[in-house]
Amino acid sequence: MSTISAKALRRSMQNFLPSLAPVRFVAEDGTPEKPPPGYRAPDDALLREAYRRMVLGRRFDTQASALTKQGRLAVYPSSRGQEACQIAAALVLREDDWLFPTYRDSVALVARGVDPVEVLTLLRGDWHCGYDPMAIRVAPQCTPLATQVVHAVGMAEAMRRKGEEGVAMALIGDGGTSEGDFHEALNFAAVFASPVVFFVQNNKYAISVPLARQSAAPTLAYKGVGYGVRSEQVDGNDPVAVLSVLTVAVEHARAGRGPFLVEAHTYRMDAHTNADDATRYRDAAEVERWRAADPLDRLETYLRARAVLTDDDIEADRSDAESLAADLRARMNIAHEGDPLELFDHVFAEPTPQLREQRALLAAEFTAQED
Template identity: 90%
Template sequence: MSVKILRQAVQSFLPSLAPVRFVAEDGTAVKQSAGYTEPADALLREAYRRMVLGRRFDTQATALTKQGRLAVYPSSRGQEACQIAAVLALREDDWLFPTYRDSVALVARGVDPVEVLTLLRGDWHCGYDPMATRVAPQCTPLATQVLHATGMAEAMRRKGEDGVAMALIGDGGTSEGDFHEALNFAAVFESPVVFFVQNNKYAISVPLARQSAAPALAYKGVGYGVRSEQVDGNDVVALLSVLTAAVEHARAGRGPFLVEAHTYRMDAHTNADDATRYRDAAEVEQWRTADPLDRLEIHLRARGVLTDDDVAGDRSDAEALAADLRTRMNTDHRADPLELFDHVFAEPTPQLREQRALLAAESTAQED
């Protein structure tokens, strides 16, 4: 292969030198030269509505944690643009593989908010039906869901389906071996999977500079032959454009796609974390000026796509969602000990049947 051809091949995998963006922090449009298509106004309007709902869900879930109704809650405040764009870029028959921080994405996907929080309340490992929702269980171990997504994508490809799997992952997860194994496998077999990295600058308390010396995490794709891109993660217009292109790339049989979104986690890692120990208030305040929801609202108002009535209606719907969530979460879950034996095997073994019968008999005796 000539040097010229090799250089062209490498260039085809490289991300843009600067993150793709359509809208600046102040809501004004910026010139876009990366060749991506701006989403339709109707899609942007829907994105705004879901971001309003998502943020209200997130703040309500945080409050429920403080009230003792949740064992833990990892907030995604400030990352709503990433969460919503990921969902809107997929079809209903595509698969989403989320992390523990992607609850807003699940709500936007149509999963019952109470079922989303079932894991975080400690009732079940997963509170919803993954097969019915096409949403894999929220993954707490770092990066293991990336391999799962790659496996699902490859299975769909081999079955002749045109579905796509999208794996959501944090910047910390890209330091795990599972992430690199998934990229390598997906590239070799041209599996239809999109790796979506939400780079919020911290892996709990570890800053990005202590994790990677790469100019951007998006550059990790080129070594595996994976097309990559980086995007402003607080600009939902750019996110929708890039993620839609990535999904179409994978669906067309052109292999996997890696997207890195530059965003920020406004709240602490979880309610058990004290973020003031490793980042200062000035940094948080600086990112607050890049709020994705405010940016989109200003942009859509200026274009005449969003009115005062629209904003009031969306906020009213968000309050209704929060009120319903409070009501349904304000109950104590009654655990059934026999649930221990559910979903262990499709067909229970004789030993499990015996153990279940013994526990049922003991429970009945105690009640008597």
């Protein structure tokens, strides 16, 4: 290889490499920091709205966890501590963009405008996701790891080929980056310059498996480099930084410059789900260290110092959050009358003989119980 081509290769690689340290605008104590070149702080109005939605999102998350303990939900994966990521993902998208969430991204759906009760429909045990994906451009929450990433790339590529300006954003956990679907999606998106943003919320654990046992990469953001995908890492508990970086990523994709991978360093404060005991694989000291980096407290301190947020604003936001929680409780406590036979209605357009047989067996069991 000639010297010239080697230099050209290095320059090309710089276009894909993430920053050496996660992008940050606000320190853990709420004081400003100088970000790297290429990023600008969102305007105060957007940050004020982000704070409001983070307050609503945290109260929704707490209420959903309580509903699980009351038997109103089958399961609930909390995203407490990840609100900066959840809210920013919703705020940077336009109405004609698509969001492809995981099972842990309920707060992002609420911020996107999905009815909170509809968000929890799937987690309550229904056979459908609770909302119309086509109407709001939010795909059903995905439980299998990384399968939604392939769907997001497919939607992004479809919009590109149709001449639309929409962008697809795929939300992914750190565990999902170890799946084959994740790598296939990056490769396809890079080759065809599909307008998709891969947003990895690295909360340090894939259930109980720590990040060090998942990947030997310097950071997960480096996984995009080998596919020719521009990549960045960001402090996922700094709402200002997450909004800034995701805005750049979405603009990059929308401008036809191909996919963008963002890794947010954040932390799951609660257990994996209500069925998990997180004390078996992480200690209290680790949780307390991350509690000091709480994204909601950090943004509140930052906005107060800028005179963007007042005591009255905070009280109003908390009051709205309590109203949201009360409405959610009231509607979720209405008895849900489901028909178990609906399980078989939407598997295939034309039921197979096996499905008809299984449906008949279940119907016969119900009839026998009534007799």
